[in-house]
Amino acid sequence: MNLSSRLAEVAQQLPDKEAYVYEGERCTYGELNAAISKFASGLRNIGIQKGDHIALIVGNSPHFVIGLYGALRLGATVIPINPIYTPDEISYILTNGDVKAAIAFDLLVPLFAKMEARLPQVEHVIICETPQGKEQGISLTKKMKSFTDILLSGDVQYEGPTLADDDTAVILYTSGTTGKPKGAMLTHKNLYRNAQDIANYLKINEDDRVIATLPMFHVFCLTVALNAPLMNGGTVLIVPKFSPAKIFKLAREQKATIFAGVPTMYNFLYQYEEGNPDDFRTLRLCISGGASMPVALLKNFEKKFRVIVSEGYGLSEASPVTCFNPLDRPRKPGSIGTSIMNVENKVVNEFGEEVAVGEVGELVVRGPNVMKGYYKMPEETAHAIRDGWLYTGDLAKMDEEGYFYIVDRKKDMIIVGGYNVYPREVEEVLYSHPDVIEAAVIGVPDPNFGEAVKCFVVSKNPSLTEEELIDYCRERLAKYKVPSSIEFLEELPKNTTGKILRRALKEKLTSSQA
Template identity: 35%
Template sequence: MRNAGLGSWPARRAAMSPGATALIFAGRRTTYAELHERISRLAAALRAAGVTSGDRVAYLGPNHPSFVETMFATWMLGAIFVPLNFRLSPPEIEYQLRHSGAAALISATPVDVDVAVRVSIDDLETFTAAGERVDEPETGLDDVACILYTSGTTGHPKGAMLTHGNIIWNCYNLLVCVDVASDEMTLVSAPLFHVAALNQCLLPTFLKGGTSVIMPGWDVDGCYDAIAEHRITWMFGVSQMFAGLSQSPRWADADLTSVRCLMTGGAPVPEALIRAYQERGLAFCQGYGMTETSPGATFLEARESRAHIGSAGLPVFFADVRVSRPDLTPADPGEPGEVLVRGPNVTPGYWNDPSATAAALTDGWFRSGDLATVDEAGHFRIVDRTKDMFISGGENVYPAEVEAAIFEHPAVAEAAVVGVPDETWGEVGRAFVVPAPGASLTPGDVPEFLSGRLARYKIPVYVDVVDDLPRTGSNKVRKGPLRALPLPSPARPR
């Protein structure tokens, strides 16, 4: 095959289903034939501006069809796509542009950094007007397709390289686990610069010839409107997004009968939230993965979602996943250990960072830094991040477990738990709790609710009732800033 890479997908899909709708955005429909034409002209314009195979092309902006066009045009040239988190500060964005060595930037907002080719999203039509078809270079599965910067909750983020093969094998894994159909109406509401929205939703939908309904950003009412207007069949979200839907006044009466599958990941999801969706007759499928695994590592298929509620499922079809002790020997069933992943979906390493690559990969196994248990049947349950676990009085405390218990409180919308220093116990828990809309909640309510539900050493000593939680661009809670805040008065005796 002359071009085995992702850059060949627009032509192949346009040939198979030219009149089918590829994208819907702000009421505008784009067919696969139209999308292929636009991608080809953009690729030609970038080539004329000096972008060649191996160059890095960055994109900065909210979800928009131009993201998809820029990505495929980049791949059509054999170049490397670098999607940037538009929620980052200018210095953070500038760091990633410099670190990746971006030759071109297509952006929704001005950025004060030296890049050879800079195009505003608003000027894309003019930029591509004179573009003609380009001859695609030969692209192999081992060639780098993307550099995706990790959330960077501590220090500078690392640029995880994903090859064309990594992304394609991830699509295969996803299609084995989810019955994606050619009539799929996929809601893309999570940010496309995040690996889950891109590789778990948009690209598998594209591969099958379905329709991606793109939202510029997450909005609860906008999601309900899209489901009603487009009869959405499939969507991905993180816990915070699904909690927002279930707490909306529209939840009780919304027509959700078109939805075939809801998919979540990014962090353990409280079982109470999963049950709320199951009570509506919805298949709520939880998976586990990370940027470096493209991202799928484990998945709980719809047929098992009720029998194994809260599980992150089994290893995906084309990958191996295991749980290991610190010495890398296998953990026993039920014993917490670090998740290791090996397979064709696993990153070859980090861009221009050989030391980080060497630390992350051991004999082909990627070391996730996440803790999980595996039961006798092979189902994974994610316990927490290794760095988030803390030890109180000699006992391990996993914040995700405590957060799930707090979420059971009817007045709680969200919770985040961190370990803080304590002279007596070494560390104790501190909970940051967001009340549900219209609910009343005091710091003392949380320890009282958890008494009898959790061992005493797991119950947070400190509780902060807050309006919201700091988040990364992929909607994960940033716990570093929470740990740095001054301590309040104890909510319970130590």
């Protein structure tokens, strides 16, 4: 069983049940399954074959759902990409990921037109129309095709080739500590089993109506708010862009039962003055992930809106969920919960030996959800997966009841509104500026987004300003990676080997604020 075949099975059992609701548009499982088959067949008609790589560069929309499941039914490998990435970021993934076709919103047509010369391996760019694109009168190049035309050209009876459990279904690019993203290869088995295991754990069923406002290209939403409900006959309430007003209105009008978000979203919902607890009266569960949720926020949110918030833990390499606070036992604020079914978590020392209860070590994971490896990175794969265990790089501890707690995140990683930002990635951009001699990046607390990117720079040009350097970064980095502030120093603190000490910068910042 895989995502595509299970959706076809649900469509046969519940053809008239709502699969998704989007901007007032309702689509049944029967209609969705037909569209998926037609789109898969349409892709085959233009030469896409099993094993080919297709980039999916669209936001939350029916295009994403049909594009994802259509490509999977054909046996293609899907590479979801954040649409707000810069041309350099998108180009790297398209090239490194050996992408043959890309599905993108029409607003990205100018970007693809500029990149065509340096992306010869991308044979097709399938364009999804948007109201904004129509207003701008965007015209397509010869390499571009209409999503609608591909869909209409397909055969509704198309079932696709036989898929093996170990075939790569999705490659998720995650920021690498070296500054270059790594592609985590997730198999059909990885994605299907994690979607079903978390659905069983949280009792997601056909009565649930799940708000999908997290980005679908992010694995948290992909598995928890999209795949899990679709595998079990639930209804996905697709939200193109998060806003507190829209969430309260949607929850009330659509009688939502589950909301999934990152702590930043919960903070915005809690702070929204017009937020009415009665709007959330049908919610049976709120799910939080992507970053640790402050206990005070969790308790205040639950008290105000009279709904349980369950925290969990996951990472792209594990499809992503490994732990969640259980619904049939006491929930522990500050904990990421217990191992979900079929997944093992344990805390080990530097020798890979399990440590005693309450001791801090590295969290490692084993289960059917763990990736097959990093695309074209055998050494990185061997480092991440040892003796069948995925080494997360996160420091954790476990209590006597099997609840896990994250003590610290991956070394130096910054989490901005639930998105991972690696300092090296930002530093690479800063170092590319002709006036920058040295640069170091750290995360600092931010009331709205959890953390923000703070930079320390040594410049050879005394007239270089913070604003100029931030503008430089804005042209080369996705919005959430752009520094919120830059401080110029005469020199950066280093150890005896010349390595820049980020910890010293954090201590300096803390002492200056005291």
